[in-house]
Amino acid sequence: MSVESAIRDSIDEAATTVGPLWPIHSFVTANPLSGFEDQPFGEAVEQAATLLGGRGYPSAETFGKALERGQIDPEILERELAEAGYEEDPETLLDRIADTADTEDGDTDTATDHVDQVLTKWLSAFLDEESAHWSMPNREEGFYSAFRGVAEHDGQIPDEGLVSDLPEAPIDTIEAVLESYPESQWVSIFEEQLAALPGWTGFIKRRVEDEGVWQSTYPISLEGYLAVRLALLDAVGADVEPSNDINANPTDELAEAFLRAWEATYRDDLVEAVATESQSMDDGDTSGRPDAQLVFCIDTRSEIIRRHIEATGDYETHGYAGFFGIPMEYQGYDADVAVDACPPILDPQHHITDVPTDDETRARHDRLSGIRAAADEVVETLEANAATAYAYVETAGSGYGLSLAARTLVPGRVRDLFDAATELVPDHHEFCEPSVTHRDTYSGDLPVGLTHDEKVEYAATAFELMGWDEFGRLVVFTGHASETANNPYDSSLDCGACAGNPGGPSARVLATICNDEAVKTELRDRGFDIPEDTVFLGGQHNTTTDEVELFADDVPESHADDLDRLRRDLAKARENATAERAESMGTDGSIGVGETERRAADWAETRPEWGLAGNAGFVVGPRELTSDFDLDGRVFLHSYDWSTDPDGDALEAILTGPMVVTQWINNQYYFSAVDNAVYGSGSKVTQNPVGNVGVYQGNGGDLMTGLPLQSLMAADDEPYHQPLRLSTVVHAPVERVAGVLTDHEELTELLDNDWLSLTVVDPTQDHRAFHYEEDLEWTPVSEQAEAYSEMPTALAVTDD
16 A cells, blocks of 8 residues: 555545544534544543543533432432443532542643634634635635745744645645654544644545535545645644543543433333333224324424413424435525535435415515615624724714614513514515426535435425324424524524424425325335325424424415414414413513514523423434423434334434434433533633634634533533433334344444433333343333342343
């Protein structure tokens, strides 16, 4: 193997230790330790602590609060501690964890710090996505070449070593630095250098993998980044020999015992609820045709609104991944570029655009939105140019001052005014429809629209995964989006299954497909008994205000009464849901709607909503299993009926897709909570957006990779999110689940390495629950509890 090939292979291997980071405008939650998922959780957090410096377990204070609140069952904790070999009381053990907490010395200014400062300055300039008014020169040549052009003009860069005469090819620079190091150290060298700025590294890594328009226009590579970094280190005389230090916390094993007890406490309650309802399903009478069926994303926030909708009338709600099974790239009518509208584990397969169908309404939209765009451009200019801003305010005088005061003091009323103005501008769904019909044309590499066979398959897959055999007069596919002002993390509140974008377009596409008469005919031939009077429509759930908007312009007059009744009931459900959520945010539940609207409009609000904070469980099964329970917005809910899935194909799709994605989300929240400085992004109050790609803490440095404190904490000393690994509960024959795991090594690896847990409630075995242990072995939950009581220091693992 050539030296060049060996270097590139070493870079590829080293890069797996840094997780991908999506741009802030399309924030996608992902496990920051995804590169370590092939290792047991305990080993992974130890290695990550050594490489990245992050803590892997909750603090003693967090465990203490969970004990005080009854979130950790004392008996379960006693068993877990005994199994791990600890006999002291919990308080003494928590003191031990606290005493050994990380007490690193304060930061010192080193040569490496100087390199980081220079490097991040040029990275932010090169990777900027249209926020800078003065662009870095020669970006089209790529990062390494562009840096070569500006290095001699940067007074912060010493004119010494490699940097004084950079080779034309980055691989030559890397080879020159590695000359004095054996090949056996190359991977370790690259790991440490990539981990030095994991935010920027993760962003570069994701941009290269995405191969989008920014990467094609202004290319960058890990090879080029490392070449610049190593040249700068050489210039300041820094040693790049890898460290052999292991940053192991001696109380990690103890902390893991507390964590397991906390997770088992939560999981046991969830499994018991599902198993109990599974038994009662056998005796339940089948209800008649529902007035309407609403399909929501599996997002935990949907659980709250679904519960309140079901309480208002004869409605069924279902859970399905929020891209509604259609891996597409979507370009809205007013959008300059297309965005992915599918989970990051999938690649888009179709290009879908909004096609105008009403010229008169379109013209009115264009005229009014043009005025609004001009106003937005003025505001953008003010934000970018301080001198202009002062001149504008001087000219605008008291009127502008009153506007600022109103937005600050009475944001809710300002929102009402904007809503009234917005109503004058027709929304795109009023004069556009999704271009779902295949046109034998391409947008880039993607075909525009879908063929008839593809439409049928997407619709059939949706009904199969949810186990449908009956359809109401109205079927609403309901995507979701958030509403927030002045929030860099607004996309983190949108639909993760749509790559951090609103889910309404995906809902409209599936509704359009299902309303196609040719599609309906073939679906009926496949056994889906769709009545002639069933109408499909799209909708969008605003997760900040709990308003559900229905895209119902094409609903026939015959369904007008159904639609009116549904809208009234959705409004009632909204009032009840927002009252519940207002209380969770520490405000008066009686002003729920008003409070959520204020938060949505307040440009100083750091916590417009809780997002997916609190997520801890994932239930795969019929809604009847959980409909009688208040799950507190903590559970992902995916509809599934094992009896309609004899081959297990639908189950396989759920476990390999949504379960993996929910594990990513769960671990993003987990690590952001346990060490926000390393895996999160600190307080929004001290953040600064950079280049429309991410945020800094302060005025420079590394891109922050996770969630802000305000998404996790109710107050500085009051945690809201409970950092637990995901507990998945599946309602299906255990043999069927085992079959899926056998065929997918990547799933068993996640389970064997304790990145999440899996329990199966088997309706064919007297509704008994079986907990996955390791190596495809299962333990009946009742026997597990008995083994705990009889052998507190050992867990008996039995076969199914």
